Amino acid sequence: MFLPKQRKIRTFALLIGVITFTTFLFSYTFRDPSVDFFRHAFRLSDDFLSKGQCACPRCVAEAEDDPWFAERFNQSVHPLMTRENSVLSEETFKWWQWLQSERRPANFSEVVEELFRVIPDEVLYADAGPKRCRTCAVVGNSGNLKGAQYGALIDSFDFVVRMNQAPTTGFEEDVGAKTTHHLMYPESAKDLDNTTSLVLIPFKTLDLQWILSALTTGTIKHTYTRVPSRIKANKDKVLIYSPTFFKYVFDTWLEGHGRYPSTGFLSLMLAVHICDEVSVFGFGADQYGNWHHYWEENDLSGAFRHTGVHDGDHEYNVTLQLADKHKIKMFRGR
Ligand SMILES: *[C@@H]1O[C@H](CO)[C@@H](O)[C@H](O)[C@H]1NC(C)=O
Ligand SMILES: *[C@@H]1O[C@H](CO)[C@@H](O)[C@H](O)[C@H]1NC(C)=O
Ligand SMILES: *[C@@H]1O[C@H](CO)[C@@H](O)[C@H](O)[C@H]1NC(C)=O
Ligand SMILES: *[C@@H]1O[C@H](CO)[C@@H](O)[C@H](O)[C@H]1NC(C)=O
Numbered sequence: 001m002f003l004p005k006q007r008k009i010r011t012f013a014l015l016i017g018v019i020t021f022t023t024f025l026f027s028y029t030f031r032d033p034s035v036d037f038f039r040h041a042f043r044l045s046d047d048f049l050s051k052g053q054c055a056c057p058r059c060v061a062e063a064e065d066d067p068w069f070a071e072r073f074n075q076s077v078h079p080l081m082t083r084e085n086s087v088l089s090e091e092t093f094k095w096w097q098w099l100q101s102e103r104r105p106a107n108f109s110e111v112v113e114e115l116f117r118v119i120p121d122e123v124l125y126a127d128a129g130p131k132r133c134r135t136c137a138v139v140g141n142s143g144n145l146k147g148a149q150y151g152a153l154i155d156s157f158d159f160v161v162r163m164n165q166a167p168t169t170g171f172e173e174d175v176g177a178k179t180t181h182h183l184m185y186p187e188s189a190k191d192l193d194n195t196t197s198l199v200l201i202p203f204k205t206l207d208l209q210w211i212l213s214a215l216t217t218g219t220i221k222h223t224y225t226r227v228p229s230r231i232k233a234n235k236d237k238v239l240i241y242s243p244t245f246f247k248y249v250f251d252t253w254l255e256g257h258g259r260y261p262s263t264g265f266l267s268l269m270l271a272v273h274i275c276d277e278v279s280v281f282g283f284g285a286d287q288y289g290n291w292h293h294y295w296e297e298n299d300l301s302g303a304f305r306h307t308g309v310h311d312g313d314h315e316y317n318v319t320l321q322l323a324d325k326h327k328i329k330m331f332r333g334r
Contacts, residue, residue, distance in 0.1 A: 054276035056133035058326065061276070066325050075128070077248045079270050080199075081240035083121045086112045088243055096243040097204070099260055100224065105205040115212050119238040125274040134158050136275035139175060140264045140282035141166050144333030145294040150281055151176040153331075157279065161271055163263045164188040167295055175282070175294065183241070183267050186210040186223050191232035198233040201241040201266060211238065241266065245273075253318055258311030265315045268328070278328040284316060287334050 053059035063070035078085055087109070088096065097105065125134075137157040139145075141164065154160055154176030162168075163183040168175055182192050183199045186207050192198055200211050206223055213220040214231040215238070221229045249261050249269045261269070264283060271278045285291050323330045 053130070054128065054132050054134075055130060056135065056276045059276050060272055060278055060327055061128060066327075068321065069325055069327060072252050073272075074248065074252070075273065077242075077245050077273075078123070078126065079242055079245045079273050080124060081112075081242040082123055083112070083116050085242060085244065086116075092244050092247050095247055100203040102204050102206055106209060108205050108208075111205055111208045111212075115208055115240070118212055118215060119235055119240070124239070128276070132276060134275045135277045135279070136161060136271045137176075137279050137281060138268050138271045138283075139163075139166065140267075140280070140284075141293045141295075142282040142284055142286060142333065143290055143292040143294050143296075144284060144286040145171075145174050145282040146286070146334065148174050148281075148331075148333040150174060150331060150333070154178070154281060159271070159275060161267050163267050165190055165293070165295075171294060181239075181270075183263055183270070185263070186214075186227040187225055188263070189214070189228050189231055192234075193232075194234035194237075196234070197237040197239050198231075199239045199241055199270070201246070201263065202243065203260075208240070211240075241270070245269075254311065254314060257314040259309045262310040262312070262315060265310075265319070268319065268322075272322070272327065279331060280319070280323075280328050281331045282333060283319060283330070284332070 053062045061073070061075060063073050093108070135157045136159040137154045138161045139154060151173045155178045157178075159180045160176060160178045161181045161183065162179050165188060166175075166182070168177050168179065179192070179196045181197045181199050182190075183201055184190065185201045185203060198211075200207065202208050202211075204223075206220070210220045210223065210227060211231075214228060215233065215235045218229040221227065246261070246266065249266060250256065253269060254261055254265070268278070268280065268283075282294065319328070319330075322328045
């Protein structure tokens with residue numbers, strides 16, 4: 001009696017399985033709305049697994065599972081400057097002023113006040129929660145993007161973050177055409193279209209005066225070198241990288257390696273703190289070990305790897321560790 005009964009149950013279970021699978025396959029093939037039920041069910045279980053941190057299958061901010069990440073990740077340090085968080089601690093202000101010291105800096109708080117009369121003073125992207133799934137691509141400038149054909153993929157992300165001189169025109173197939181955020185400093189500035197947020201990384205008070213000038217009167221033409229006196233950018237979308245966050249990245253994530261973090265690393269950290277899912281393109285050397293830009297031919301290894309300003313090896317190490325812990329996804333190009 002025992003064996004046949006078990007066999008009956010097994011047959012029954014098998015039958016149910018086959019029916020479920022066929023239904024699934026059928027509805028998938030014919031785009032039946034019941035697929036959404038399955039998707040929904042899976043998404044719900046993802047939410048359950050991710051403890052409701054975000055609506056993506058995996059959330060960057062889920063820190064509980066990784067002590068290395070949890071020790072470093074601090075979501076209460078806001079990456080972008082507002083009037084309110086622009087008041088720096090004495091320690092931060094000292095460190096920040098030392099980065100590119102000025103002989104006679106203007107009054108910082110007065111400059112900030114003037115600046116926020118021109119650019120918006122809003123707290124952005126602080127809406128992390130169980131309903132949000134913000135996917136981001138951070139696109140570095142490495143030659144490993146040449147011929148990588150990532151264009152369509154990169155353009156499919158909610159945010160696409162680029163930096164410094166990065167062009168897209170003529171390179172769309174490899175790097176995409178969309179840019180939601182472009183990080184730069186006065187000496188690396190370029191014109192943007194009006195749908196892109198210019199994210200200024202300030203290294204000195206003069207940089208804050210420069211962005212104001214470049215958007216209005218065009219009077220500042222020189223910092224420690226010639227800089228564009230005017231810049232095309234939508235002033236309603238200009239954002240300022242917070243010096244407090246800058247120092248947090250340096251102290252906490254780089255543990256003080258190098259003189260200060262590179263634009264690439266600062267961009268990556270911005271994304272890690274405002275996105276739920278982060279994909280990284282164009283970081284590191286190409287397949288031949290060359291460190292050049294995707295729009296240039298020559299090897300620049302002398303130019304930006306061994307200046308001592310940035311600790312490229314350490315930054316890359318931290319980046320690889322983030323990938324190893326599934327906090328970011330690396331696309332290595334060619
Ligand atoms: C996170 O940053 C806030 C604001 O700077 C600070 O008060 C807090 O101590 C930090 N938390 C940790 C765990 O370091
Ligand atoms: C900067 O300006 C503010 C407001 O005008 C003033 O209170 C402050 O003392 C000034 N700081 C310095 C260092 O001069
Ligand atoms: C953005 O640029 C386009 C084309 O140059 C223009 O038609 C549009 O009015 C601009 N929008 C804003 C908000 O400036
Ligand atoms: C990278 O990090 C690991 C783990 O912290 C460490 O053992 C290794 O020495 C680091 N390598 C470099 C090149 O800094």
